[in-house]
Amino acid sequence: MAERRNPPVLRRTPLADAIAVLDGLPCALVGQEMVPLEDAVGRVTATGIGPRQLPCAGAQALADGYALAGLETVGASPYNPLTFRLLGSAAPGKPFPGSLAPGTAVRVAMGAALPPGADAVLLSEAAQERGDSIDVFDATGPGAWTDAGNRSPKDPDSPLLPAQHRVRAVDLALLAAHGVRELAVQRVPRVRILVMAMQAASAAAGASAVTPGVDATGPMLRALIERDGGIVTDCIELAGDAAGLSDHLAQPGANLTLTVGGTGMGFNDHTAAIVGEAGPLLFHGVNLRPAESVAAASLPLGPVILLPGHPVAAAAAYECLAARLVRRLAGRSPDWPHPARRVRLARKVSSALGVADWCRVRITDPETAEPMPLSGPLSLAQLAQADGFFLIPPESEGHPPGSIIDIHAYA
């Protein structure tokens, strides 16, 4: 098999060095954009989302109700309603023009600015209107249902969300309550995938036509890239002889290019040579099994990472190297995003000194993991059976059976 022939002739850059090279590539090129609140989950804030970005500068109502001085409601109950004089209405963008004297209140809509003299919102259902006054049936406290209580008292201008924050579902309620309709987020990095078809490449045999759509790696990479915050703009199959690769490398429009296949040292492996003509290779060959032939280059239009052709090797190279760059371009932490899971190894795992092994595991009961073989033919089925992986560093010879390890779990 080709991959067993290749590694000896490649320079084996240590994995840690290859990671350091990729982590050093500049990443500020992707830029930012405004997105509606509904589309912001999973995106990374480009700026702090704070009071200065908000429509109103003062304390804001977080519910519809009545703005008043919270301490004046102390003692109110259904059996002892307190009466406030009603002055008017304040709506988002239309603050009440006056200020509140003691014993007065003003209707506010969620998002409205509180007038001077008010420090709390009483919910509508805790009061009943009678002509130009309200009966208050419940006590509220200073800051209740306003954003004032939701900021650090030491820093009233502290942002609602910091910059570089990955927006979660639970953030949306706070933003929506403050009237935030859209926010500035990092752009999604655009990734181009160029697949060298595995095929009979002999021109004499007339077999250089590509069978479109049989690529096994593209769909997997697309899903992994989306997981990491990127988007695949093109997934293009080239002939196994990499004809046309130079032209594709010269096309703008992607922040990162991944090539798949043709990275070895066989007589049908042309990818590294062609990429190397466009710009210097940062490394070619890493002590990472099963992705020994992975390479990277920094071209004028952006970085290129060269993944091996076997889907399992491509997965290893993507997860251990390329994914870090995708996440960094997306404004995320480069570290593995998979949840950690502590398991007991059902069998021993042996690893050669000097080699980092990307070890796939299958969870057989909630706390036990069966390691997949590290040598022998690479199996797509074993990859599909994997529930996660861990990395055995070059300085380790592996783990005895029963070892407790933390794996990176697939969702």
Add this chain to the structure above:
Amino acid sequence: MAERRNPPVLRRTPLADAIAVLDGLPCALVGQEMVPLEDAVGRVTATGIGPRQLPCAGAQALADGYALAGLETVGASPYNPLTFRLLGSAAPGKPFPGSLAPGTAVRVAMGAALPPGADAVLLSEAAQERGDSIDVFDATGPGAWTDAGNRSPKDPDSPLLPAQHRVRAVDLALLAAHGVRELAVQRVPRVRILVMAMQAASAAAGASAVTPGVDATGPMLRALIERDGGIVTDCIELAGDAAGLSDHLAQPGANLTLTVGGTGMGFNDHTAAIVGEAGPLLFHGVNLRPAESVAAASLPLGPVILLPGHPVAAAAAYECLAARLVRRLAGRSPDWPHPARRVRLARKVSSALGVADWCRVRITDPETAEPMPLSGPLSLAQLAQADGFFLIPPESEGHPPGSIIDIHAYA
């Protein structure tokens, strides 16, 4: 505040009983559909994806190359090439019509069926064609680059992916290599959200118009529902007096309806009464803080879950109750999907006996969690600062400082 007034008059169904009621609702209504491979990640297989569903019934080539008998290549090397007679070509859907005699090989494209006599695929780059023969430079083994080695030897018909399997990125390579272009998955459950606006509902004050788009809960719920495998078909704001709610409950098109607001026992709380007219309430009131007023009903068109109006209470009721039903409708496990994370509590947490507390926590260093207050006004900002949560069951009075607990972490 309204929520402090409500609980005493509600029947407090134990949380475990409310969960059991929801888990008992029928869930087979959502059905299945075919989706392209590229869109299958995160979806749940409706059937096993196996050999019988595949275009070819025999062992298949997982790469382009030459089909031959693996054992006949033993000893082949660049210094000792072995010669095979080349018989023709097999492509996906066009199997080679004959069978292989010893010393012969046939070109195969990825996805093609292997002819009788062949048990392995030799990669193209391990051979060179010379007229009607090939020189083989590398040994391969029986089963190499075929799907035969990827199935259990005891059950050649075992599926590539089982039914009820949530498709991950790493599954796509195996399916693509077998020529699977689309697969049968569970339909995405359709969820309708009906929000009772928090507003001055007094008709006398002429304030019953809804301010559209200021709902703080809808965007958060939408993101949580999508996380759980559902899709929001409508998010409709109704007036705080719930006018029109009956009509919306009678509209088909959703597998599940969530209402937000108006679940308490105040004089402006109408949701439970109106839903109750359409069908019996399964429960109204649960010993879950801060979602004491949550309710559920089973209507002719499907289940309805009534979430409290405050966004933090709505989040609690969704995460602890409604989310289980969304996940089950999507064919997923009802259990919490959040990754578990073991942390040390920075402060003590006190919980009343008989009350289940949905306790939000903020991670302050990688292994320490600061619990958010369980009483006092509910804070949207504290929800947005939360890195996860854990549940304190009714029989617990809480945890002393320094306790080690497992939280459910937000991504």
